[in-house]
Amino acid sequence: MILKGKKGLIFGALNDQSIAWQVAEQCIAEGAEIVLTNAPVAFRLGTVKTLSTQLNSPLIAADATKVEDLEQLVTQTMAHFGGKFDFVLHSIGMSLNIRKNKPYTDLDYGYMQQSFDISAISFHKLMKVLYEKDAVNEWGSILALSYIGAQRAFPHYHEMSEAKALLESFARSFGYHFGKDKKIRVNTISQSPTATTAGTGITGFDKFLEHSAKMSPLGNAPALDCAKYCISLFSDYTRYVTMQNLFHDGGFSTTGMSLEFME
Numbered sequence: 001m002i003l004k005g006k007k008g009l010i011f012g013a014l015n016d017q018s019i020a021w022q023v024a025e026q027c028i029a030e031g032a033e034i035v036l037t038n039a040p041v042a043f044r045l046g047t048v049k050t051l052s053t054q055l056n057s058p059l060i061a062a063d064a065t066k067v068e069d070l071e072q073l074v075t076q077t078m079a080h081f082g083g084k085f086d087f088v089l090h091s092i093g094m095s096l097n098i099r100k101n102k103p104y105t106d107l108d109y110g111y112m113q114q115s116f117d118i119s120a121i122s123f124h125k126l127m128k129v130l131y132e133k134d135a136v137n138e139w140g141s142i143l144a145l146s147y148i149g150a151q152r153a154f155p156h157y158h159e160m161s162e163a164k165a166l167l168e169s170f171a172r173s174f175g176y177h178f179g180k181d182k183k184i185r186v187n188t189i190s191q192s193p194t195a196t197t198a199g200t201g202i203t204g205f206d207k208f209l210e211h212s213a214k215m216s217p218l219g220n221a222p223a224l225d226c227a228k229y230c231i232s233l234f235s236d237y238t239r240y241v242t243m244q245n246l247f248h249d250g251g252f253s254t255t256g257m258s259l260e261f262m263e
């Protein structure tokens, strides 16, 4: 029970395929108390209410692009816990251009702005609110989920590549201030492609999965293992890890050629 006595706030559990769903379950299994949150629309589209009941954890609606929603969420979370908490997971991503099937060479810039706001700027907004409200305990951990599209070109990943690059940069830059001023760490985990609602929305996602499974000596990392890695980063075993983008990808990011492609 490596999270015994710890309290955390988990964004992004939509349904039982969501990475955040697995993280929430693992948090409880490891002895933590959690508050769940998602955008109001996700309450209708997904099954997060079921998770809240199953885990006996409160569920609070917040659109992560709205600072006022985040302020209310953090205030209510602190009221529930009777003070500060220890860890936060930002597990939010969406591209309007992918949804609308726009080609990368002709993106809609309004959609692009929204994609950046939902997938990356929301992380800065969240950290600003956590910082100003002094909501996280010393040696606490703030974490977001990323993808290697931040560093490499993937044709159908669209402006999510730039959104993830921005997200990882916010983790570094805000991580400096959180470390210096509050002794809190901020990191991103760069996860293998995973069959979730966000993942399968990408054109040719099956090929993503297949290709990266072949390129990764350990194969694609499943959502449950990603959740376990998140738990290690919430725990006291990783107190000095901060401002990092940590690959959880079965070795994909450092493999140049795979035997599967040579046979």
Ligand SMILES: NC(=O)c1ccc[n+]([C@@H]2O[C@H](COP(=O)([O-])OP(=O)(O)OC[C@H]3O[C@@H](n4cnc5c(N)ncnc54)[C@H](O)[C@@H]3O)[C@@H](O)[C@H]2O)c1
Pocket (backbone or CB within 6 Å): 011, 012, 013, 014, 015, 017, 018, 019, 020, 038, 039, 042, 062, 063, 064, 065, 090, 091, 092, 093, 094, 118, 145, 146, 147, 190, 191, 192, 193, 194, 195, 196, 197, 198, 199, 200
């Ligand atoms: N699935 C993959 O292949 C993969 C790989 C690497 C990283 N990731 C990242 O993991 C994270 C979680 O995605 P997932 O794969 O579990 O998919 P998912 O679709 O289950 O989760 C995405 C979540 O974002 C939430 N969201 C969207 N707009 C929001 C808003 N305005 N406010 C609050 N929440 C909002 C959705 O309701 C949903 O719960 C994302 O950051 C995603 O980019 C996914």
